[in-house]
Amino acid sequence: MYYTLINDSLLLIFSFIGMLAAFIYITILCRIHEQRTSKVRSLANLLSANSCIAGFLLNLFNFIDASIMYHADINIINENQRQPDSFCVLRGGFRSATLGALYHSLCVQAFYRLCCIVHTKHRSSRSYSFYICLIIIQWVISIGSIILFLLFKQIVYNPGGHFCQITLKNLFAFPFMYLIDYFLPLIFIIYIYIKIIIYLRHQSIIERFRRQQPIHMFRHIIYMLIILSITGIPLRVIFFLTHINHKLVPYYAQKLGMIFVTFSHASVMTYTLL
Template sequence: MMNQVGFVLNIITLSIDIFTCLISLIIFITIINYRCHNHIKQEDKITFILCTNIYPLTMIYTALMVLTNIQTLLGDLYGHNSNSSLCIFLGYFSTVLLSMLYWAFVNQAFYRLCRIVYTTYIWLQSSMLYILLPFIELILICILLSPVLFWNDIIYLPKENYCFVTMTNVRGVLWLLLNAFFLPVSLLPLIYLRITKYLRQQYNYQAYIVQQRQKRDLLVIRRILITAGLLIALGIPSTVLAIILFITGEEHPLFMRIEFCLVSITLMGECLSMVIITPQLKNIIIKKI
């Protein structure tokens, strides 16, 4: 029975990943096409850069997950073994990509913070900064998550036919959760609080046009927070299973498949929500439709 449920979960996850990958590709091509054929204002240019950073990451990550799910299917159906050094690296790199996606949301909020609070620091609103930022983050994330490689925490999981940190490895799991997930997510509410505090202090001293622009920026950050909240909520079932694991010492046989299915749903939601929370992107998509 568990094998059948696991197989179905794998098929569902694979389908979601393929859908998300294709949608990300379509939106990414749409953004590039629009930028090539239209004049874009400076402030909108950075918004497009931030979106352009998110969709390739989503596309690459979901493509990697498609490969992982196919490996699992081959393992379930034919007993295929994918254990290799490449398998270990892909298990590590998938976590790096997922962390970069969360940092991409932080970059969006950071840009709004700079536009509202640190308007005098022009370099914080330059296009080049937001082009370089993902590459800097990639290097830092790779360094930050590298201990799981040196500790040999990423291992081949024969039941899943891919490589990842097993949930019984408390050190590896906590390290990945804290550095790849909680660190970027915790910054979002801090940025929001900083902006709201600043707006309350400055509201009576600013021109109406400036106030309207800042309200729009704040609205975008609120939407980002809501999206992040939904993404976190999807991880609650996995958290419950993890708590049960730590208490009982027994891992649920479908834990990893449930986890990856929820991650896939999360990414699909993130992919679609970006269109909703970004007015410029939403207008482009509506025009194309």
Template sequence: MINALKQDCKRLSELPLVELHVEQNDQTVWDRLIYVEEKIATSGNKHDEQLAVVDSRTPRADFPQLIQGYLSPEDKNKDLDKLEPESKRRSIGLYLVLLMDNIPRIEMDVWVDFGFCTCKNQAMEAELGRVYRALIDQCTLYEFYKNYEGKSLEVLIRSKNIANADYLKSSGVVFGNPSKSVYYLKHLLGIGCAFIFIIILIIYRQCRTITTLLILNSIIAGFIVNVMYVYQVISQLTSDGNDKLCILRGFLLQSGCGLLYHTLCVQALYRFFATIPKRQQYLQSKYTITFIVLVQWFISITFNLPILIDGRIKFQVNYRVCQVLMQDLYGFLYLSIWIYFFPLIIIIGIYTRLLIYIKQNPYRLIIHQNIFKRQRQKYEFHIFRHIIILIIILIIMQFPNLLVFFIIQLTDIIISNYIQRICFMSISFGQNITMFICLIDNHQIRKCFKK
């Protein structure tokens, strides 16, 4: 974790807590003398009264030297990444960021660990950073990490009478240990829905129709995607994410997204075959559907191979994940077509054709049908509500990502890390909502629940 923070701090793109005064003829901030000063009137914190001077002989990236004054004698000669307990390492991670006169960025673990994720805006995050910066000057590292470990940082802050702590608390800021399960493990919703659906199919034989089995196909795809997301989260929590399997995780995540959306195309095809009478006889057979499912899985597994072979999946330090960069015009468009536009066009095309057919033949669907087939036909009409919801989800979840992509490609606007993280979260939340809809928006599954 400390190594990841070192890489992040070197980028120097965090929101500054102080105003840097550097002469115009200085080539770089770290190659020359840096004079750091903050207007004391801004806040009454103790550390504002002291001026920090960093010389090129004492580079800003010398992290052990920055933290030396806060370490106990027995810890000064140890590797920071090997300090125990974990709460001490996480606290040192925050110290390193604050001692660099910065606040954590959204992709850092400490952004979540110490409550920056509960702030409503960057100004509030900066104020929380000032509170923590004042606190570390008034307490020992032992006090800090022990209170963090015991979820009592707020008590420690109040005991030091640090300014603006009450304001932050009244604004909903959590001083350390927010509910990370909500932030990190949202993908458990999709995994839970998958398990529930599979258990229902095992217990209730009457639910094992072609329709529910095709939904099971989507559930399995969603299960794979969410397991990969959880694996990605675990790798980010335990390391900087740039390990030997990073490229493979990125490949599987992108392929999994395409797999989930491609299964929705198969559902749409079956609905099309089942609704129009003249196409029911052979296209609706289990052999035909099985063949279509196999073709779909082959396409889903192989469409991303050119991107992998071409080396376009790269590690992104800002997000600690391997994926195709938005700046990669060919790679991003290729994936967008296969993962998003291709399924969306097929789904919309099929259901538009169905709507036209039903409008032109309002009675043909049930004329010459017995009572049982009429009931079945009535059931098939429920697909429109189901598919409209899915199309809306597909559009909403991908629209922010595509918008950011076009802004990056067509303008010189610098996109904030917040905006890009929102794009990623909209995709992952959309996948979980899709899984949830597959579970509850199925007539036969609801009947099994009622029993």
């Protein structure tokens, strides 16, 4: 009883911190945009705002789910008596979609930094219209994949945790979501990072100094990715243990893994604000 309430309270705190940090950062970016800074700076702010919007929505859905979990646990609702609310499956789908959108938005930011550092002569790759298209594609991929899961009823209710998501036991949907939303974006950003490092090694000291600002911002993206990667390890361990021997995994393990994931979402938004 006390463990579940502590678990739910941590989920509420972390998701609220993530929402607040994202909201503050979006507000700051709006104020900066009103001052009509340079076009390059405005484009960088647009991409940052895109990531923060995804982060805000993700933490919002986490907060709503955590509130429902807390209500169920504090009223000691028996697992067999728990029933999903009308929007549980839909909320679980959009939570997964915004998670994918957050990772994909980091890919868009990384690509922009690559163009600012390496491909400086290609002006078309730094145009507003080009990145608006990338942002639209990013959201279409994230939301489109989840709509397919909703149509094929891959998102199910978890009575033990009182939330809806793609179950770890789903050998098709969960690995597919993991590949699209996490693994491929991770490989893409690492590839860009290596390409930038190789490029800078062949540049003069003066040229490196001139590109310090874009490099600093790219490192910012890498640090956020590291936070998301490390804190996602417990959930990946739970996934593998579930398929090796489900008896090794206690019923509350998936809920415990959510603490680390929610903490990473809050940390990324807070780090963005700093």
